Amino acid sequence: MIDFQKTEEQELLLESLREVYKRGNFDDYFKECDKNHVFPEKAADAMVEAGFAKLGIPEKFGGTDCDFTTLIFVAEEAYALGWPSLCWVNQALQVDDIMAFGSEEQCKKILDLGLKGIKPFTLGFTEPQAGSDNSSMNTKVERKDGKVVINGHKTFNTAANRSPYMLCIAREYKNESPYKDFSMFLLPMNLPGIQIENLDKIGNWMMQTCEVYMKDCEIKESDLVGVAGKGFYQLMKNFEVERLLVCAANVGMARCAYDEAVKYAGVREQFGQTIGTFQLIQEKIVDMKIKIENMQNILYKAAWKKSTGQSIMIDSSLVKRYTGQAAFQVIDDAMQIMGGIGYTNDCRISRLWRDQRVYRIMAGTEEIMVHTAGRALIKEAMKG
């Protein structure tokens, strides 16, 4: 039997989230932060104080145990309320990464930052020549005179300007196959030799995306995360979780745009009646709602599979491809319903439209999702 009822605990947790949001009265503040391209510190602090950063961090590290599905519900709800893209305080991905591959000492260091709502590390994967083609990363790690030295150039690093570390993938150049030649390191971002430059983007103004240059950065052998040479495999595990979290944002942002547009359709009058009485508008609203329902269903199922220990290798790609596109269509339709107002920066939908667009590109493009899921689906069919 399929049960779509959230538990009472989940419902109460979401009520608390809505209460913190309402009490903070953040909407104008977010507009201001967006305009000024600054991170919404005050709002983030309120959410951290209300306990949302520590959800999912194990109790022995000072957090509150919480299953992955609940973390997805909470993130989705935050974005649905209007929380800015890429700025949610819960660092579930970083927590999952470090818990999966990090040492006890690394876990402590990273989870301590997570408890404070600080993004502990920027993901240091993409390089100018290695976008979708991860295997062509050429940031290099060398061991000389007992030192571990990193040289390279990473790009599209979210929050590199405010994260204390980078989860940096570097090539050992010991094995000819790149897949067996990468290692992951926790690179302190304050090392000599690190240079950070912000990218000028069309959206996501409250969170910087950066280029990072690493020149002769000296780290320690203890900064290795997981197993040397297994970095690529670890990266793939990261992607599965990252994709689901990205999708929670997709669903949330789509809901946010939908809620605003539908309310507007109910009051905006043209030709002597509300525009919601026009069937062309109703059609948009109905199709938007269908997409939101579909997005939630596919996302919740994948989250449930991860929570119950099942493989989400294929699911994460399907969810990522579908929700990126569907959320964009919903937000785009919401803008259409708003008319000219929707295109002004005074209307939140314009921010959602700018911010969500990159979700079809980042964390694996929608085309790469076809590449990853497509091959796996055929392989799966051939098994039978």
Next chain:
Amino acid sequence: MSMKVIACYKIVPEELDIIIKADRTLDMSKAVLKLGQYDLPAIEEAVQTAESAGGKAIILCAGPTEIDNSKLIKAALSRGAAELFMVVDDAMKTADASQTAGVLAAAAAKIGFDLIICGEGSSDIYAQQVGAQLGEQLQVNTFNAVNNIKLNNGSIIVERALEREIEVLDVPLPAVISVTTDINLPRIPQLKDILAAGKKPVTKWGLSELGVSIANPIDVVSTLAPESKERRQIIIEGDSDDKVEAFLQNIKKDL
């Protein structure tokens, strides 16, 4: 013996879900139930007072069978109190302020208390009566409009914001006080509070177990929403005497 502080609360319909029908009657069939918003500061104050006195905060609720709902119970217990007592009886559906106070008095007497804290009024009827009548029925010191409480030795110092002054009173315990929403900012429950709430003790009583009955339930003849009127949209700007006079004249016309 450690201090026992009871906070009373009422389960009310969510006001945003109440539909006003064309004939001005209210349709509450779609309204979800929630904790009365003016009762949240009462619960918070009981928890804080009990904490600073090293005592125990208990919450108490009376109402019809709908209040016996596990989510509403967790919602109440997630706000810091140690234990919940409920008087659940469908006869409570039509209870008026005096009858509700009588039921709460019987329950509080059975539980035992040093201090009872109520909200300033219920967020549905907002008669602001139950706290005062509860104190009267229990024959203890009773004050409303309290916006600060400090523990003293065997008594509490309460502050009441009156029209022109702040009244400060040393109130010997036991006492019943009704607190304003200014007294504190109620906590927002975190996941660990919500999870802990499900494990806290809950005691349920019927009216017969308390030896009280609701003899003559009141008969509600009708409940109607006020007639909605178009706004006059008369705006008088400025603070000169003639503007103030014009403002007053406009109000007087309708009185």
